Amino acid sequence: MQISMVKKIKADGSPCRKCQEVEDRLKAAGLTDRIDKVIIADERDPESEGMNLAALHKVDRAPFFIVEEEGKAPRIYTIYMRFLKEVLNTEVSEEEQLRDILDAAPDIDYI
Amino acid sequence: MFSLDTGRLHAETYRFIEQVRNHYKISIDVLSPDKDALEKFVREKGLYSFYQDGHKECCGIRKVVPLRNKLATLDAWITGQRKDQSPGTRADVPVVEKDMAFSTADHVLIKFNPLSYWSSAQVWQYIRENDVPFNELHNRGFISIGCEPCTRPVLPNQHEREGRWWWEEATMKECGLHAGNLQQKAG
């Protein structure tokens, strides 16, 4: 299994707050080693690898995770807590899961 | 058809749900939050905690859990989301998409957004021409209507999203990948 994390550099050159937060949480949980590759989606450069991958997988949020396994279609996770639970088999609280769903898909709370 | 009853909607919205039920002669599942989770939340944090620490915890309990539970029983759902409702935060609202928020490893959920490319003006034209019921709050300057404590009317030329969670606006757009770039790539 190959796990890539795509994180964003904002149009003004600063790092994305949510990406930093997710990286900190991975580090605190001792899970950094499970990420094989960190890829940058640089909003200033539409040709950056991360921006290309976001377009390819039709993802409009950051960060997101790409999980590749031989013989299977890549799986994309935009919700960090779901990634933790389903890929890294880590226990996550209900509150954290809900917060992450809203962070990753803010439009759902306009429904 | 289903609708989410957060328990904090305007009286006008409850009347509107009834109006839709009667007009189309359809049954509507009105989904409520989990009673125990809601009681615990209100006991601990009161009824207006979202003004202090943001709307996500309250929305999580009152909207996301009932929605997630309902969607777990479905293969697809249809929303009225439109591209022009988001001030630059989304790359796209595809007409058909895999629902990234609610699909799981063993349950793929498809989401249809048939109004994605409609403008607000087109929606209102359709409403008038076809005698479609609408929430009476629209006549009083409300554009995007959610829960009563978190919704306010907007002024002409203000974006409709400025009428929702206005006190925490700055933090809400953080995680989007800039729309222009992605649209360019996708096109």
Ligand code: SF4
């Ligand atoms: S919109 Fe406001 S009242 Fe309604 S669920 Fe969200 S935070 Fe709670």
